[in-house]
Amino acid sequence: MTNAQARPLAGKVALVAGGTRGGGRGIAVELGAAGAIVYVTGRSSAAGRSEMDRAETVDETAERVTHAGGVGIPVRTDHSRPEEVRALVDRIASEQDGRLDILVNCVWGGDPLTDWEHPLWEQDLDTGLRLLRQAVETHVITSRYALPLMVARRGGLVVEVTDGNTARYRGSFFYDLAKSAVIRLAVAQAAELKPYGVAAVAITPGFLRSEAVLDHFGVTEDTWRDGAAKDPNFAHSESPAYLGRAVAALAADPDIMRKTGRALATWGLYKEYGFTDADGTQPDFAAYWAAALEAEHGPLGEPL
Structure with a gap:
């Protein structure tokens, strides 16, 4: 394998907004493993935790990016504040000679705001609207300030991270609205x-094994298979590295414009690009759903 094949993103500059933990962390680290310079942003840093009150920080993610072979640069940023995002993008432009090749919008933080028990008319309206601001408006703000760098260079890739790529209802009104809206953000930006x-x-x-999900099952990434005793579906989960490798493969694809505007999934992309999860497996949650869950819950549906 040549150096270019091992590090196809060498010299590329990425911004992973919402890279503190979970899918964002997995994406940042795998972009680093492919050789990229990665700005990792979020509200939790060595200076203090966000309202999520979890231990993961952007500093820790950036260290993992560098350890993987890239250059990790942590910048504590609240993406709901336009002035902070503007300052972030100005810093990237200054430090990287105006270059930004990859923008990943992965800001979420909506888990404590999601009501899975009640229909819309019984939910707290302020909480629901706050979820939308946190999960959708942050993406809009970030793209608004970051895209001019990509447009000026006439190239690059924007990745909107969502949950599900079909019209299937996701089980909670505001959660569904947020995740569906993120897909439309990709469609609109593509156009x-x-x-x-x-x-x-x-x-x-x-089924993503984020840090919070591992905590819920009382396991670690090394012992995650023990969680299947609590939920057999967990045996078919995937680590954040799998999502990260999917994004890295997309970013390295010279024909990426063929996919612009589409809602993609790890379970389709591994077949095309051949990447594996951290343990060498190739999870396919859509195939598992069709075989084991469709009879009870209905089909996942066609990609949007």
Whole structure:
């Protein structure tokens, strides 16, 4: 394998907004493993935790990016604050000679705001609207300030991270609205960016083993298979590295414009690009759903 094949993103500059933990962390690290310079942003840093009150920080993610072979640069940023995002993008432009090749919008933080028990008319409205601001408006703000760098260079890739790539209802009104809206953000950006050679896609993982999910099952990434005793579906989960490798493969694809505007999934992309999860497996949650869950829960549906 040549160096270019091992590090196809060497010299590329990426911004992973919402890279503190979970899918964002997995994406940042795998972009680093492919050789990229990765700005990792989020609200939890060595200076203090966000309202999520979890131990993961952007500093820790950036260290993992560098350890993987890239250059990790942590910048504590609240993406709901336009002035902070503007300052972040100005810093990237200054430090990287105006270059930004990959923008990943993975800001979420909506888990404590999601009501899985009640229909819309019984939910707290302020909480629901706050979820939408956190999960959708942050993406809009970040793209608003970051896209001019990509447009000026007439190239790059925008990745909107979502949950599910079909019209299937996701089980909670505001959660469903947020995740569906993120797909439309990719579609709309793709339409406006196409004349400038910039691609935009949405991507979903399957059953993602984030840090919070591992905690819920009382396992670690090393012992995660023990969680299947609590939920057999967990045996078909995937690590954040799988999502990260999917995004890295997309970013390295010279024909990425063929996919612009599409809602993609790890379970489709591994077949095309051949990447594996951290343990060498190739989870396919759509195939598992069709075989084991469709009879009870109905089909996942066709990609949007």
